[in-house]
Amino acid sequence: MLVVALSWLCSSALVSVSGGKLPEAELKTEVLHRPFICRRKSKYGDMLLVHHDGFFANGTMFYSSRSHGDKQPMWFTLGIREAIKGWDLGLQDMCAGEKRRLVIPPALAYGKEGKGKIPPESTLTFIVEVMEVRNGPRSHESFQEMDLNDDWRLSKDEVKAYLRKEFERHGYPPNDTLHENMTEDIFAKEDTNKDGFLSSREFTYKHDEL
Ligand SMILES: *[C@@H]1O[C@H](CO)[C@@H](O)[C@H](O)[C@H]1NC(C)=O
Numbered sequence: 001m002l003v004v005a006l007s008w009l010c011s012s013a014l015v016s017v018s019g020g021k022l023p024e025a026e027l028k029t030e031v032l033h034r035p036f037i038c039r040r041k042s043k044y045g046d047m048l049l050v051h052h053d054g055f056f057a058n059g060t061m062f063y064s065s066r067s068h069g070d071k072q073p074m075w076f077t078l079g080i081r082e083a084i085k086g087w088d089l090g091l092q093d094m095c096a097g098e099k100r101r102l103v104i105p106p107a108l109a110y111g112k113e114g115k116g117k118i119p120p121e122s123t124l125t126f127i128v129e130v131m132e133v134r135n136g137p138r139s140h141e142s143f144q145e146m147d148l149n150d151d152w153r154l155s156k157d158e159v160k161a162y163l164r165k166e167f168e169r170h171g172y173p174p175n176d177t178l179h180e181n182m183t184e185d186i187f188a189k190e191d192t193n194k195d196g197f198l199s200s201r202e203f204t205y206k207h208d209e210l
């Protein structure tokens with residue numbers, strides 16, 4: 001399923017998973033490569049297309065997006081705890097084409113519990129390459145991009161047009177039945193004053209809840 005659509009539909013759920021008040025353990029960030037040309041730098045709410053390799057402290061690789069699964073880079077939204085906290089902190093201000101090494105203490109990764117094959121209290125190293133940076137589904141820029149007639153509110157048709165475009169962008173065939181259904185769902189949840197439009201307030205993340 002589509003990351004954009006998912007992160008849109010699930011945004012309220014994701015936002016409510018906000019972090020506790022743990023003391024900030026130290027995150028080490030090292031820039032391995034920065035491209036000469038940088039049109040924009042990643043910020044909270046942006047969507048990043050990333051390839052990543054993960055290593056245990058002893059140097060053993062536990063995951064590589066280039067060799068596991070479908071071998072494709074993945075989209076994730078920065079700053080909403082979609083991935084571990086160390087990623088939200090360590091992947092800011094990145095350009096498309098930039099590569100970083102992050103050394104992430106357990107408190108900013110999988111903590112005391114661990115997860116799957118990550119043992120408890122693991123410090124993890126990631127080599128992350130950002131292939132692309134885009135406006136997140138909830139940025140002010142996205143709202144403007146979606147508001148085709150510039151009346152500062154999103155109609156159902158504008159939302160449908162956006163979904164169709166996002167599907168095409170990600171190589172999925174557009175599907176009007178599905179877009180219709182998704183749009184209905186989105187409006188049912190988000191058009192809080194039920195006027196048939198999404199205002200920028202209804203649309204935008206409440207950043208203080210992150
Ligand atoms: C490296 O650490 C991981 C996680 O603690 C462990 O599963 C693996 O066996 C270790 N590998 C070596 C070569 O020590």
Ligand SMILES: *[C@@H]1O[C@H](CO)[C@@H](O)[C@H](O)[C@H]1NC(C)=O
Binds near residue numbers: 175176177178
């Ligand atoms: C379009 O989406 C609907 C609802 O998810 C699904 O039932 C239908 O098979 C899809 N059509 C195509 C052509 O993929």
Ligand SMILES: *[C@@H]1O[C@H](CO)[C@@H](O)[C@H](O)[C@H]1NC(C)=O
Binds near residue numbers: 181182184185
């Ligand atoms: C959209 O599809 C879901 C699952 O297929 C269904 O439960 C829901 O009622 C549909 N919503 C609308 C507005 O058609």
Ligand SMILES: [Ca+2]
Binds near residue numbers: 152153154
């Ligand atoms: Ca509009």
Ligand SMILES: [Ca+2]
Binds near residue numbers: 192193195196
């Ligand atoms: Ca409204």
